[in-house]
Amino acid sequence: MRGRPAMWTAPAPSAWTRSATGARGAGSATTCWRWPRRCCDRPPREMPMTDPDPAAPDLASRTCTPCAAGTAPHDAATADRMLAGLSGWRMSDEARAITRRFEVKGFAKAVELANLAAWLGNRQGHHPDIAFGWGYCAVTFTTHAAGGLTDNDFICAARLDALLA
Numbered sequence: 746m747r748g749r750p751a752m753w754t755a756p757a758p759s760a761w762t763r764s765a766t767g768a769r770g771a772g773s774a775t776t777c778w779r780w781p782r783r784c785c786d787r788p789p790r791e792m793p794m795t796d797p798d799p800a801a802p803d804l805a806s807r808t809c810t811p812c813a814a815g816t817a818p819h820d821a822a823t824a825d826r827m828l829a830g831l832s833g834w835r836m837s838d839e840a841r842a843i844t845r846r847f848e849v850k851g852f853a854k855a856v857e858l859a860n861l862a863a864w865l866g867n868r869q870g871h872h873p874d875i876a877f878g879w880g881y882c883a884v885t886f887t888t889h890a891a892g893g894l895t896d897n898d899f900i901c902a903a904r905l906d907a908l909l910a
């Protein structure tokens with residue numbers, strides 16, 4: 746992929762992942778993974794980077810747009826309405842960010858989920874804040890250029906959920 750550092754390969758297993766035989770070792774980039782487990786030897790589906798479909802009711806069909814500094818953030822009512830389209834995401838008290846905490850087994854899965862969220866953010870040009878450790882990975886989206894929430898945050902949250910479905 747043009748100019749993309751190795752770490753942004755498709756969300757295939759990292760070196761932490763057990764191969765099909767259960768042996769620990771670098772996973773294959775040609776393995777199809779329905780996170781968190783390997784499902785077959787088909788090449789992984791690239792996340793569709795489709796253009797926004799005006800008829801698309803769901804956030805996961807949309808693509809983020811660059812956000813100019815000073816863009817007005819959504820008000821709390823709008824943010825609440827968009828949050829209703831997601832599941833498992835919580836809004837910060839002042840409606841400036843949304844966070845989902847994923848509980849996972851062990852540390853390797855937490856690393857993989859963090860990597861997936863980072864990969865998604867880099868693909869969308871809208872980057873998450875990520876905290877992870879043994880048993881968990883917390884992903885937060887906010888639009889720094891707006892000092893609050895914009896459509897981009899809800900799009901990325903929906904796209905991450907779609908990748909993990």
Ligand SMILES: C[C@H](O)[C@H](O)[C@H]1CNC2=NC(N)=NC(=O)C2=N1
Pocket residue numbers: 810811812870871872873886887888889890891
């Ligand atoms: C030019 C580019 O679109 C901006 O710098 C992007 C990069 N990634 C970003 N990520 C997030 N979370 N907020 C932003 O405002 C933002 N701005």
